[in-house]
Amino acid sequence: MNFLTGTEAERRLLPGGTVRSPTPYVIAIMTFAMMIVASAGLALANAAGIVAGAVENRYVLQLSDGGKLDAAVRAALATPGVAGVEPVPEAEMRKTLEKWLGPAGLGEDLPVPALVHLELAPGAQLDRVRAGLARAVPGARFIAEQATVQPLLGSLRALRWLAVALVLLMALATSAAVVLAARGALDTHRSTIEIMHGIGATDEQVALLFQRKIALDAMVGALAGGLIAALALLLIGGGGLAMASDLAGGPPLGGGDFLLLALLPVAAVVLATLVARFAVLSALHKVI
Amino acid sequence: MRYGTGAEVLRDLDFRLANGGFYFLTGPSGAGKTSLLQLLYLARRPTRGRIQLFGQDLTDAPRDVLPDYRRRIGVVFQDFRLIRHLSAFDNVALPLRITGKSDAELEGPVREMLAWVGLADRASARPPTLSGGEQQRVAIARAVISQPELLVADEPTGNVDAEMAARLLHLFTALNRLGTTVVVATHDIGLIARTPGAQLIRLEKGSLTDPTGGLRNPPPSPVQVR
Numbered sequence: 001m002n003f004l005t006g007t008e009a010e011r012r013l014l015p016g017g018t019v020r021s022p023t024p025y026v027i028a029i030m031t032f033a034m035m036i037v038a039s040a041g042l043a044l045a046n047a048a049g050i051v052a053g054a055v056e057n058r059y060v061l062q063l064s065d066g067g068k069l070d071a072a073v074r075a076a077l078a079t080p081g082v083a084g085v086e087p088v089p090e091a092e093m094r095k096t097l098e099k100w101l102g103p104a105g106l107g108e109d110l111p112v113p114a115l116v117h118l119e120l121a122p123g124a125q126l127d128r129v130r131a132g133l134a135r136a137v138p139g140a141r142f143i144a145e146q147a148t149v150q151p152l153l154g155s156l157r158a159l160r161w162l163a164v165a166l167v168l169l170m171a172l173a174t175s176a177a178v179v180l181a182a183r184g185a186l187d188t189h190r191s192t193i194e195i196m197h198g199i200g201a202t203d204e205q206v207a208l209l210f211q212r213k214i215a216l217d218a219m220v221g222a223l224a225g226g227l228i229a230a231l232a233l234l235l236i237g238g239g240g241l242a243m244a245s246d247l248a249g250g251p252p253l254g255g256g257d258f259l260l261l262a263l264l265p266v267a268a269v270v271l272a273t274l275v276a277r278f279a280v281l282s283a284l285h286k287v288i
Numbered sequence: 289m290r291y292g293t294g295a296e297v298l299r300d301l302d303f304r305l306a307n308g309g310f311y312f313l314t315g316p317s318g319a320g321k322t323s324l325l326q327l328l329y330l331a332r333r334p335t336r337g338r339i340q341l342f343g344q345d346l347t348d349a350p351r352d353v354l355p356d357y358r359r360r361i362g363v364v365f366q367d368f369r370l371i372r373h374l375s376a377f378d379n380v381a382l383p384l385r386i387t388g389k390s391d392a393e394l395e396g397p398v399r400e401m402l403a404w405v406g407l408a409d410r411a412s413a414r415p416p417t418l419s420g421g422e423q424q425r426v427a428i429a430r431a432v433i434s435q436p437e438l439l440v441a442d443e444p445t446g447n448v449d450a451e452m453a454a455r456l457l458h459l460f461t462a463l464n465r466l467g468t469t470v471v472v473a474t475h476d477i478g479l480i481a482r483t484p485g486a487q488l489i490r491l492e493k494g495s496l497t498d499p500t501g502g503l504r505n506p507p508p509s510p511v512q513v514r
Contacts, residue, residue: 007391009378009381009385009391012373012374012378013371013374015373191369191371191372192371194369195369195370195371195382196382196386197355197358198329198331198358198363198365198369199358199359199363199382199383199386199430200355200356200358200359200361200383200386200387201355201386202352202355203351203352205386285351
């Protein structure tokens with residue numbers, strides 16, 4: 001413990017309790033915000049992964065002439081590499097058309113296109129499947145479902161990177177706050193530092209005092225911020241977790257994600273300590 | 289030496305201090321005594337010229353080597369420079385703690401030193417609760433606790449009564465007999481008179497005057513200011 005907090009005599013050199021310093025509060029707020037944003041980013045990344053995984057091998061055969069549906073289904077079933085074939089019933093297609101065209105969409109005289117969902121077997125050669133279907137059902141369009149959901153996946157990925165950028169920005173803001181805190185502490189204890197230097201203390205000895213003090217402040221702040229964030233995630237996410245799992249086809253956050261979130265407060269403490277050390281040493285280098 | 293872009297406060301100084309010598313630095317206020325002492329205890333670097341201490345040219349020495357030299361120097365600052373929130377004991381113990389002495393190792397020497405300067409019963413008092421004289425004695429105890437090779441004192445008896453001044457002078461001469469080179473800046477003629485064998489360095493307007501001739505042919509010394 002002495003390694004972390006220093007000896008009692010060292011602690012006496014820089015008086016002032018943790019609760020009186022703004023550093024723990026700033027770090028608590030930053031840690032809380034970082035954890036919330038990071039968990040949102042991770043959940044978005046997982047959702048994108050689930051959506052991408054779900055449509056990875058899924059394709060749609062689109063026929064402008066609904067009368068060719070049976071032929072298309074037979075051809076698809078006979079094509080090597082096609083693991084599943086699921087035609088969309090005409091009634092369902094008409095229901096969809098009704099949403100756009102109104103009652104006219106249900107008219108018997110309206111030609112209705114046909115859709116067949118295809119699931120390819122893992123490792124299936126896409127070009128061969130495409131060519132086989134084109135021969136069997138001329139004029140049919142072969143569309144990857146991934147292409148359909150690409151805008152959604154793109155948005156989810158962009159939001160994930162936005163979350164990463166926000167976490168980095170907050171880390172940067174935390175560093176700036178620590179630099180200010182270190183400079184403030186140096187100003188407050190300037191006479192002590194001058195005396196210590198005057199009687200032979202090294203920069204390393206002086207920096208260690210400040211580094212320990214800020215590390216302790218950061219630890220208290222990160223612990224508080226981390227606990228509040230965990231509580232908030234539990235309260236907000238806990239209730240909807242099962243529903244989110246059902247909707248998305250998987251949990252929004254996995255074990256690795258929770259580990260990553262738990263490491264964020266530790267990272268905040270390490271960052272604060274290193275930044276404090278750097279700030280103090282560079283300030284000390286400006287004196288003789 | 290000059291401060292910033294101001295006029296030179298010290299110029300054309302060229303003298304050596306003998307190893308184990310006892311020196312009084314005198315001169316009118318503003319003559320540059322404190323500035324010269326600051327050069328001696330490595331708180332400042334000369335703006336031109338050279339300064340050698342302990343046989344090493346420290347004029348342009350990298351700052352990371354300076355702490356080792358500073359630990360060989362004891363300093364009594366004119367304004368005491370005690371750490372206000374530390375007890376007298378902790379203030380005196382600071383140089384030993386900086387050199388890595390454990391609490392068990394420094395307890396005895398610090399108590400003994402506080403007793404020597406008459407502050408045994410004030411060990412746990414903080415500087416703001418001490419009188420000027422008591423603070424000065426704590427500062428002196430801190431300067432000599434690690435038995436420095438060079439002791440630099442700026443008006444060390446300015447705030448103490450005659451009896452305590454004599455006692456402190458006795459401490460300095462005892463240290464000097466053990467081999468410590470002592471440089472004391474003072475206006476106290478009585479103090480100088482009570483120290484036979486001490487040499488006088490007199491500064492006026494930043495330059496050295498030599499009323500006694502004592503520094504004309506000094507012995508070879510590892511302590512050198514040029």
